[in-house]
Amino acid sequence: MEKIKLSSSLEDYLEAIYNILLHSEKVRAVDISRELNVSRASVTEALKKLDELDFVNYGRYETLSLTESGKKYAVEVLSKHNHIQDFFEKILGAEHEEACENACKIEHIISENILDRLVAFTEFTKLHPEKYNEFVQYYKERRNQ
Amino acid sequence: MEKIKLSSSLEDYLEAIYNILLHSEKVRAVDISRELNVSRASVTEALKKLDELDFVNYGRYETLSLTESGKKYAVEVLSKHNHIQDFFEKILGAEHEEACENACKIEHIISENILDRLVAFTEFTKLHPEKYNEFVQYYKERRNQ
DNA sequence: AATAATTGTAAGGTAAGCCTAACATTTTGT
DNA sequence: ACAAAATGTTAGGCTTACCTTACAATTATT
Numbered sequence: 001m002e003k004i005k006l007s008s009s010l011e012d013y014l015e016a017i018y019n020i021l022l023h024s025e026k027v028r029a030v031d032i033s034r035e036l037n038v039s040r041a042s043v044t045e046a047l048k049k050l051d052e053l054d055f056v057n058y059g060r061y062e063t064l065s066l067t068e069s070g071k072k073y074a075v076e077v078l079s080k081h082n083h084i085q086d087f088f089e090k091i092l093g094a095e096h097e098e099a100c101e102n103a104c105k106i107e108h109i110i111s112e113n114i115l116d117r118l119v120a121f122t123e124f125t126k127l128h129p130e131k132y133n134e135f136v137q138y139y140k141e142r143r144n145q
Numbered sequence: 146m147e148k149i150k151l152s153s154s155l156e157d158y159l160e161a162i163y164n165i166l167l168h169s170e171k172v173r174a175v176d177i178s179r180e181l182n183v184s185r186a187s188v189t190e191a192l193k194k195l196d197e198l199d200f201v202n203y204g205r206y207e208t209l210s211l212t213e214s215g216k217k218y219a220v221e222v223l224s225k226h227n228h229i230q231d232f233f234e235k236i237l238g239a240e241h242e243e244a245c246e247n248a249c250k251i252e253h254i255i256s257e258n259i260l261d262r263l264v265a266f267t268e269f270t271k272l273h274p275e276k277y278n279e280f281v282q283y284y285k286e287r288r289n290q
Numbered sequence: 291a292a293t294a295a296t297t298g299t300a301a302g303g304t305a306a307g308c309c310t311a312a313c314a315t316t317t318t319g320t
Numbered sequence: 321a322c323a324a325a326a327t328g329t330t331a332g333g334c335t336t337a338c339c340t341t342a343c344a345a346t347t348a349t350t
Contacts, residue, residue, distance in 0.1 A: 009307065030327055042308055044329055049306095061315060061328065092262040102259050109250040117237040154337065175297055187338060189299055206298065206345060 004053060008108035011077050012036055013046045014055060017066060018074035027064045080107040083119045091125055149198060153253035156222050157181055158191045159200060162211060163219035172209045225252040228264045236270055 006014070016035040020027045029043040036043075051058035055070035066074060081103045088099035110118075151159070161180040165172045174188040181188075196203035200215035211219060226248045233244035255263075 007306075028327070029329090038307090039309060040328060041310080041330080045307080088259055088262075092259060092266060094259050094262060098256060098258060102254070102256055105254040106251055109247070109254075111243055111247055113243060114233055114237060114239050114247050117233075117239060121237060152336075173297070174299090183337090184339060185298060186300080186340080190337080 006053075006055075006073070008105075010046060010050060010053075010055075011073075011108050012104075013043070013050060014066070014070060014074045015077050015081070017056065017064070018071070018078060021066070029064075077107055080110065080115060083115060083122070084110065087118055087122045091122055151198075151200075151218070153250075155191060155195060155200075156218075156253055157249075158188070158195060159211070159215060159219045160222050160226070162201065162209070163216070163223060166211070174209075222252055225255065225260060228260060228267070229255065232263055232267045236267055 016032050020031050032043045033040045047058045050056040057065045085099045085103035088094045161177050165176050177188045178185045192203045195201040202210045230244045230248035233239045
């Protein structure tokens, strides 16, 4: 089974749905529209697409939910987001808001491999604040596990 | 005078023109179309827009050139690209190709401030490979100059 | 110089992603 | 229960950025 790559826009919708479900029972189109600053009409349109791709269970005026693959996809995007934001905030020292905004865009386009290296670098940096240049070796060994 | 922010796409066109002019006398639409993997028709369309915005001097069947602001804009984008690529390649140890591809996308969306911090971090890391955590202080001082 | 090949442009089409306005449905308040 | 408010949907439009096809202009070849 091919791994589908969604557009940045649809990834944002999935992510928003997941986030809303973290602190609510239900997701309403209007919640998503507020989260993403788009019209309710745009939300309906996006939900139809996500439903066709089997990432959400959607029906007119019905309760919306994520499918298993929708949940999985959302978690992946969110994980990317958090890793990128963490690097910007904790390593580069950027403000929370700015780190978040940048991560929101980069999460959709960064490659798996570079993200993996970035994560490893952040981890290592946190573990060994005094010397970072053992990182290269660390990364090599980490890859060979 | 407001600083115009071009779309990612138009930034790509400007960048391509600049790059071609680095090793050619003239830029042809077909060169741009090859560099960006788009049709010649799309190039014509983009050139009309860039001409209207006064980033290129363009006229039907005439020699194309960058205006001063076009050149300035292209240099800025290219500089962003190089900084990001440098971090991915030299610090994270990614392959040249992958570093370049990722930089090509991120250059259009990263914020000035985070890029500045990334650049400083890369510089510092190169200067002090043994201890990186003086970076925070370094960055502060660097900002106050 | 005439023809062939290349390059540039115009016209018309497509898809994604957004919008507003109007209408349908559901929920809320009295 | 019923009117008012909120929410969801549809229809129609817009913009960006692509495309293909056909034609125009330029450049290269013989």
